[in-house]
Amino acid sequence: MTSYPNSVELFAGAGGLAMGVERAGFKTTAIIEKDKWACQTLQQNKSFFTATNSNSLEIFHGNIEEFDFSTLTKNVQLVSGGPPCQPFSLGGKHKANSDNRDLFPQAIRAVRELRPQAFIFENVKGLTRSTFSNYFEYIRLQLTFPDIVQKSGEEWFEHLCRLELHQKQSSYDHHSYQVKTQVLNAANYGVPQKRERVFFVGFRSDLNISWSFPSQTHSKYRLILDQTKNGGYWDRHKVPKEQRIYTELSKNNLTNLEKEIDLLPWSTVRDALADLPPPYSRSIKSNVKSNRVTAHFAQPGAKAYKGHTGSPLDEPAKTLKAGVHGVPGGENMLRFHDGQVRYFTVRECARLQTFPDDFEFHGSWTETMRQLGNAVPTELARVIAHSILKKLHILN
Incomplete structure (x- = not known):
């Protein structure tokens, strides 16, 4: 036993x-x-x-x-x-x-x-x-x-x-x-x-x-290599060459790559969310019933401003935060390459914290995000x- x-x-x-x-x-x-x-x-x-x-x-x-x-x-x-x-x-x-x-x-x-x-x-x-x-x-x-x-x-x-x-x-x-x-x-x-x-x-x-x-076990420099030298990252996600916009990470030199060559690339937001459908509206009840992903509702109101620009799609997310008075405006948002932003859904945040998809949270959106922001991955x-x-x- x-x-x-x-x-x-x-x-x-x-x-x-x-x-x-x-x-x-x-x-x-x-x-x-x-x-x-x-x-x-x-x-x-x-x-x-x-x-x-x-x-x-x-x-x-x-x-x-x-x-x-x-x-x-x-x-x-x-x-x-x-x-x-x-x-x-x-x-x-x-x-x-x-x-x-x-x-x-x-x-x-x-x-x-x-x-x-x-x-x-x-x-x-x-x-x-x-x-x-x-x-x-x-x-x-x-x-x-x-x-x-x-x-x-x-x-x-x-x-x-x-x-x-x-x-x-x-x-x-x-x-x-x-x-x-x-x-x-x-x-x-x-x-x-x-x-x-x-x-x-x-x-x-x-x-x-x-x-x-x-x-x-994972390295920023290996991600840089994956996104620049060999393009494996983009190929894996089937991103057309004309849409491959290199992140701020790729501007770094690769001086540390030699000592980290045996490590895996950092996991990005795109890696974590790739197989999720787009967030669905709370007003469309049929989607709720048919979609297997729970707690994946869109939350309106996300805005970008100085210091609160969201997490880039092709880097690991910024630190998810709970906030004393709710959810901050930047850390818990997703930023696309065209500058558009939206809030992460509860399910997306759960993935970024490496919770399983069938893990369910109780409380309002703010209460749930507080639980996720306080969690250890x-x-x-x-x-x-x-x-x-x-x-x-x-x-x-």
Whole structure:
């Protein structure tokens, strides 16, 4: 019988990270999420997150601060999640630890109380900015030594100093974790989206595991070559020569091509959406019934303006975003070569995040786009989780 290591997902959203972990070979036993629409999405697609059967998965709707991890009776090998990114995002208020939406302390609590063999946490690249450098190190050290908790009345910077002192004076043991961090671009792993995120990955120190982040498999320079030197990209999509308008990528030199010659080309928006029919109107009900693609309705109102020009058809998409007050005007639009723009449909966004076509989302268009904008691309999650699973299987 196949053995599936148990995983628990925090701050799950629509479940992109959880699905990637599941595809890698883990068994999701519990998901914790506070947004009601995301929870409805998770319930609707419960079968995607269970390696054996949907009855083995519990979905908890509520605030993680109130969650009692002792209620999870199954042994947990992996904890994963993406704590809310607004405190660190470029579009946010940049309050970091003073923002009450910073839930990294709850991620650390989960590690402390569940004692998993490994964990994966994801956040926006903005967390790595120099203005957050002390707090970034604070997060890393708390994940390294989760038992060294903040004392009552102790400021976070004082706690950081105590953690740094502990790191200098103490050897790593079964109460600590070996933690590695790295910013990854999803496009470098076959995702049709230029999405940079920082990942925290840790292994329990007593396991004595040596691990590094997976090497990239896809390359911008290989895409340039595919679009310029040999034309294979255009031939594959049956684009007539007179319509082959080279993208901004092709203006770059190919000096890096030699070292990346064995990699695959970046996947583009055209690659991801090539077999989808044009978006259909909500007013044409017959199309809804006959078309096999769900959530592929056209959304009116897209406009291009300075700084919001949309994602070019023949590059990976710009980073899909959730937005505090709905969907931004640029990142979630498709831009054609003639300058016309339109919003990506929900199904197109799901493809850009590497969700399967039969995955259904709950909530309004804005709520659904928020779920998608906050998600971890499932393929990137799978690559990372699979590299972790290979190391944990050494123990079995």
